[in-house]
Amino acid sequence: MDSKPINKAKNDLVDFTLFLADSSLIMGHRLSEWTGHGPSIEQDIAITNIALDLIGQARNFYQYAAKLENLKNNNEEVITEDDLAYLRDANEFKNLLITELPNGDWAFTISKLFFFSTWQFYFYQKLVYSKHEQLSAIAEKSLKEVTYHVRWSGGWIIRLGDGTEESKQRMEKAISNLWPYTDEMFSPSIFEENLKDSISIDVSIIKNDWLEKVKSIFTEATLSVPEGGWMQSGGKSGAHTEHLGYILAEMQFMQRAYPGLEW
């Protein structure tokens, strides 16, 4: 019984790492759905670049989570990054709900990306100071990518918000539909609460930075920031929307139909 607190801490760390991995993977997978469908070849390439950045971040986190799991088994490789991405079911995924929402139109996609990337930006900025070296290193590497994602998606918010009547309307619709999914980013899960000191992030603190950034871009875009309202949650604890199952069905099909298949 003595070892229990240690195991618990380790599980929190695995959960926390998986939460970051899953959020990046699902967001990246969603963006990759634009491949070949972008409004122009240039934007097609831009958004799939971002998708690849996110899937790369997810890989780093999955590799670390697998390493933590394997530590429990004397470093024997019982779990790989692929097992974590391809062989877990929807209720084991911990991604933010906002990442699994369908892409909708361009306004919805870039708003989703802007809210998510801005959260990632402030989150990683704090994670750099984590006591867990590996997490700190991944955060530092990812931060440069995320900085560009914020710049790129923020630029689109301004273009469409301060664009034509139709583009503004689409932006307003996207924002009001997405807003209920933004609070989850700043409501700490049990594992975030338990790790608060060692990972150096109190997510409730970065909410204000996030809101200020959103406000400044929205002001330039002549858009207004929604006020409060009812907020969605559940992603971090595995309670997902109906959309995640469909993503996993497509993403995991090959590994489940042909276990161990490699390209």
Next chain:
Amino acid sequence: MDLIEPLWEVFIRSKQGLDHKHVGSLHAADAKMAIENARDVYTRRMEGVSIWVVESKYIHSTNPDESGSLFDPANDKVYRHPTFYELPDEVKYM
């Protein structure tokens, strides 16, 4: 979707190179977007450290029909190349 964005020419300076080299063109609504598009389209494989873009309509070029009168006369003026001098051994890197 009908996009009527203007065409831009893209110039990239690589790590080794001192000058920006023309690498291609792309569509964008304005200069800021053109630079971001160029970053995504032309520097994905670490090709560059600096980007220039210029709207294609501002590029003025020679007329291919006149290339004969413009460039051919230089063809038989080998004496304009500095290859007729005996260089002393002390002079390096010429």
